[in-house]
Amino acid sequence: MQANLSAAQEEATRKAAAARKAASRLAVLTTEQKDEALGRMADALLERAAELIEANAIDLKRGEENGTAPSLLDRLRLTPERIEAIAEGVRQVIGLPDPVGRTVQAIERPNGLSIEQVTVPLGVIGMIYEARPNVTVDAAALSLKTGNAVVLRGGSAALQTNLKTAEILRSALAASAIPPESLQLIEDPSRASADAMLKLSGLLDVIIPRGGAALIRNVVENATVPVIETGAGICHTYVHEDADADMAVAIAVNAKAQRPSVCNSMETLLLHRRFAERGLARIAASMKEAGVELKGCPEALSLLGSGAARPATDEDYATEYNDYVLNIRIVDNLEEALEHIDRFGTRHSECIVAESAEAAGEFLDRVDAAAVYHNASTRFTDGFEFGYGAEIGISTQKLHVRGPMGLPALTSTKYRIRGTGQIRG
Amino acid sequence: MQANLSAAQEEATRKAAAARKAASRLAVLTTEQKDEALGRMADALLERAAELIEANAIDLKRGEENGTAPSLLDRLRLTPERIEAIAEGVRQVIGLPDPVGRTVQAIERPNGLSIEQVTVPLGVIGMIYEARPNVTVDAAALSLKTGNAVVLRGGSAALQTNLKTAEILRSALAASAIPPESLQLIEDPSRASADAMLKLSGLLDVIIPRGGAALIRNVVENATVPVIETGAGICHTYVHEDADADMAVAIAVNAKAQRPSVCNSMETLLLHRRFAERGLARIAASMKEAGVELKGCPEALSLLGSGAARPATDEDYATEYNDYVLNIRIVDNLEEALEHIDRFGTRHSECIVAESAEAAGEFLDRVDAAAVYHNASTRFTDGFEFGYGAEIGISTQKLHVRGPMGLPALTSTKYRIRGTGQIRG
Structure with a gap:
């Protein structure tokens, strides 16, 4: 030795x-x-x-x-x-x-x-x-x-x-x-x-x-x-109460399932309660179609009906699946979404889907992450997508360089x- | 425990x-x-x-x-x-x-x-x-x-x-x-x-x-x-063969003795042989007057005469004295000065005193340090002296921030x- x-x-x-x-x-x-x-x-x-x-x-x-x-x-x-x-x-x-x-x-x-x-x-x-x-x-x-x-x-x-x-x-x-x-x-x-x-x-x-x-x-x-430091990505998409449902479905499915193995893919979807009431069923159906296995908070489970998803634990929220698995959690308001992201996020890429400019502005200001999105998939956190022509990696630290x-x-x-x-x- | x-x-x-x-x-x-x-x-x-x-x-x-x-x-x-x-x-x-x-x-x-x-x-x-x-x-x-x-x-x-x-x-x-x-x-x-x-x-x-x-x-x-990382400073002043002697003396004494306890003060003075022949005696006299104890390479010792300085060792060249002590080493050319700085410097602040724009340009390009000076004292490496209005420290690393x-x-x-x-x- x-x-x-x-x-x-x-x-x-x-x-x-x-x-x-x-x-x-x-x-x-x-x-x-x-x-x-x-x-x-x-x-x-x-x-x-x-x-x-x-x-x-x-x-x-x-x-x-x-x-x-x-x-x-x-x-x-x-x-x-x-x-x-x-x-x-x-x-x-x-x-x-x-x-x-x-x-x-x-x-x-x-x-x-x-x-x-x-x-x-x-x-x-x-x-x-x-x-x-x-x-x-x-x-x-x-x-x-x-x-x-x-x-x-x-x-x-x-x-x-x-x-x-x-x-x-x-x-x-x-x-x-x-x-x-x-x-x-x-x-x-x-x-x-x-x-x-x-x-x-x-x-x-x-x-x-x-x-x-x-x-x-x-x-x-x-x-x-x-x-x-590069790489770790527990990324979230938060769908606000007033979000356009078509856009929310498209962004969520893209963030989760377009290429789940990479760091900028989504691991947890946070839904405002009022959006969940009208949009969760569509999202769940689209995720299933894309081959995504669902886990959910108690409220999500009850909205989805039995057998559609397994319970999501704190450990699940803290896991980077890099796979066709998604946690869904229902929140009462933007504040609760921000708290969840602050607790479980790795400060990589976070997204809000919302029509309200005020909610979007608050999310963009307050979320502490390399890349914060309004109405676009977290999958864009990438040197080529940013127009840099090259990518050495995606920094998840704050010193020297942050992001792509x-x-x-x-x-x-x-x-x-x-x-x-x-x-x- | x-x-x-x-x-x-x-x-x-x-x-x-x-x-x-x-x-x-x-x-x-x-x-x-x-x-x-x-x-x-x-x-x-x-x-x-x-x-x-x-x-x-x-x-x-x-x-x-x-x-x-x-x-x-x-x-x-x-x-x-x-x-x-x-x-x-x-x-x-x-x-x-x-x-x-x-x-x-x-x-x-x-x-x-x-x-x-x-x-x-x-x-x-x-x-x-x-x-x-x-x-x-x-x-x-x-x-x-x-x-x-x-x-x-x-x-x-x-x-x-x-x-x-x-x-x-x-x-x-x-x-x-x-x-x-x-x-x-x-x-x-x-x-x-x-x-x-x-x-x-x-x-x-x-x-x-x-x-x-x-x-x-x-x-x-x-x-x-x-x-x-902040602070460590083994800084050099290299005096080229064509340097103005008054300027060289003023810069060297200032770099060494104006405040020896700080990181941007000089520890070793490198003299081109042809400068040493005409300027070493004056520099030594001014240093003595400022209370600086001298150490020298064999050639410097022989030019200075017995008793004026003690021998400088490799360990001395690698020491940040932060005190009224100075190593003097005579070099054959710019190349030898660059080699010495590369070997013993801490990449903090380095200076060339020279009339030749070509020698100065080569020194400024090739020395790997946070601050490289032509015809000015290394003591200026400081946030206030740079006009920043504040100084958190002087970074000696290359990531995130370098220098003041x-x-x-x-x-x-x-x-x-x-x-x-x-x-x-």
């Missing part, structure tokens, strides 16, 4: 140090140099797709032997079409504006000091993620565009795929005269290697976890490196101060 | 929960309401100055009995003049623009969604600090102005002063119809209470440590709540999205 840990620490430290060294060279690259390398990365992925698929087959075979669920195997699988889509994603990053080198503010002080605040790369990004092989390419491309070096630590299930991907991307970097050391992949997929990364203050500037709740909790609880993270989330700032000999009195 | 820990956890949790409850009411206060309460806080401090001085006398007496150093006792001491200055600081916050409720961006999407990103308070701020009683008032005033609740945990040496200060400020809040629960002071000044705060994820949105290196290290290493923190550092954002029934396809 101790020996394992030491080897993991050694690999993580060595690779992070190499990335840090490369980072100082990345920070001064021009947009053109970075975009040229991104183009080579996309080309290399397509040219060497056969190698990638071969490496991926090894991971898939091992997954099958280990009895991995078909849905997870599908997530892991690379096909020529998927590789094309991944390469196309890299090309799209080329078209995005370079977030580095922008002047945030320019201050002229009475003493003659000229203070300019400019955007700079974060430095070295640590990314800890699970079995989706596209994250390796996405993270590499977004890090390069923002002038950051990156240390990737993917899941063991995708190890051969990730190793081959990193090899292809690094050779593309080398051909572009960009230090390939700026892209590091940890080859030890044990928990120890992730834990070692969490402690590399001074070498890593940030760690971004992408994955399930257990992975994210481990990172947040044990990292000494600053973390951008576009390229600027991977930058910091520095002050350049020009004087003529000023000293402090 | 276990019993102690539990009591500390109980107090921290209870007070943070009360602060969180109050935070939702603070977030919707108007600027006028907040400013009115700030005025009452300043008034109350002046009106009840005698009570404050009485409480402070208890702390001072205990400090004397415990053999506390005179410099620390002086830092702890409140006088009528100091209380006036503290109250005046609160009044200055009234005049600053309210950073909450600003529109950061407004996005209209092709599907008709209207996305507005607005600034909001962080929520609940945890502040862990040492014996300076003015921090209690500063933190309370800056938190209120930014709509945040705050949980304060000061040092044991200032406990009676802090208790009285908090009592005065809370009664001023109550008179302003602002929930006094928005200002919480932890009454247990043990290490256990600070440690308990570090784990209050979900109740505290950020912890800001203010104090010495050991305090900050403990917070960074053990917090699960996001941290804004003005009021906007205590805000986050949220997205308000208005639709007409949009669902995701």
Whole structure:
């Protein structure tokens, strides 16, 4: 155990140090140099797709032997079409504006000091993620565009795929005269290697976890490196008494069932009593049609009639199902909806469906969440849907960045101060 | 031990929960309401100055009995003049623009969604600090102005002063119809209470440590709540071969000796060899006159002559003296200066003194630090000197805020999205 840990620490430290060294060279690259390398990365992925698929087959075979669920195997699988889509994603990053080198503010002080605040790369990004092989390419491309070096630590299930991907991307970097050391992949997929990364203050500037709740909790609880927390989403839709019933049904079904596995999908539907009396039956019917299993508060159960739903407990309200399951709770007023959201929400995405501008305004003001919606599905909380052209993840914390993270989330700032000999009195 | 820990956890949790409850009411206060309460806080401090001085006398007496150093006792001491200055600081916050409720961006999407990103308070701020009683008032005033609740945990040496200060400020809040629960002071000044705060994820949105290196290290290493790291400063001044000697001497002496105890003062002076040959003697003489003890690299020692300085070790280069001590190292070129700064700097404030615009440009571009200066003293890294009108601290991390923190550092954002029934396809 101790020996394992030491080897993991050694690999993580060595690779992070190499990335840090490369980072100082990345920070001064021009947009053109970075975009040229991104183009080579996309080309290399397509040219060497056969190698990638071969490496991926090894991971898939091992997954099958280990009895991995078909849905997870599908997530892991690379096909020529998927590789094309991944390469196309890299090309799209080329078209995005370079977030580095922008002047945030320019201050002229009475003493003659000229203070300019400019955007700079974060430095070295640590990314800890699970079995989706596209994250390796996405993270590499977004890090390069923002002038950051990156240390990737993917899941063991995708190890051969990730190793081959990193090899292809690094050779593309080398051909572009960009230090390939700026892209590091940890080859030890044990928990120890992730834990070692969490402690590399001074070498890593940030760690971004992408994955399930257990992975994210481990990172947040044990990292000494600053973390951008992503992902947990217990999202609500509150339907006010005066809501348009057609709109309420459409938004609720979309928020729950269009793609239940993602963080911006709805887990609990809050209905004003007067809306429930006229609209609950329609919503329940539409949810059933969409394959959604219902749980309800006592009042909802009694309105729905026996057998239509199971009782919802506080534990249910606190659960991110990521599945075709929905809690329905009836509330007396907006205030009670706000209290429920404050108690059970994860401050991700919350929605009110209402005709009343006053109720909507109060909801938009008072709900403490990254994204608060009036009359639209919570499923829109997404970097592409916001028009950012890329998404590194969805931050559920308040520091640095909140909500969908576009390229600027991977930058910091520095002050350049020009004087003529000023000293402090 | 276990019993102690539990009591500390109980107090921290209870007070943070009360602060969180109050935070939702603070977030919707108007600027006028907040400013009115700030005025009452300043008034109350002046009106009840005698009570404050009485409480402070208890702390001072205990400090004397415990053999506390005179410099620390002086830092702890409140006088009528100091209380006036503290109250005046609160009044200055009234005049600053309210950073909450600003529109950061407004996005209209092709599907008709209207996305507005607005600034909001962080929520609940945890502040862990040492014996300076003015921090209690500063933190309370800056938190209120930014709509945040705050949980304060000061040092044991200032406990009676802090208790009285908090009592005065809370009664001023109550008179302003602002929930006094928005200002919480932890009454247990043990290490256990600070440690308990570090784990209050979900109740505290950020912890800001203010104090010495050991305090900050403990917070960074053990917090699960996001941290804004402040303070550590190993700052350099590099004098290029073509520098104006008068300017170099003035800037170096100011950076080192104007106030050595603060984080933006210089610890190591890097001299280009050709500058050292003509300028080192003058700099050494001026430093001696300012009471600065010198350490030097072998070349500096040989240029200075025997007895003028002691040898500087790598450990010296890695030390934040915060005192009248300076390392002098001679380098062959700009590259060697950059390498030294990269190795030993804490990414706080760095300066080049040079006539060459090219050398200055390269230094400003390539040094990775919060503030990089050309021909000005590093002592200017300060919220007031930057014109921010307030300073919560100086961030040495890259996430969220870097360098001097003005009021906007205590805000986050949220997205308000208005639709007409949009669902995701």
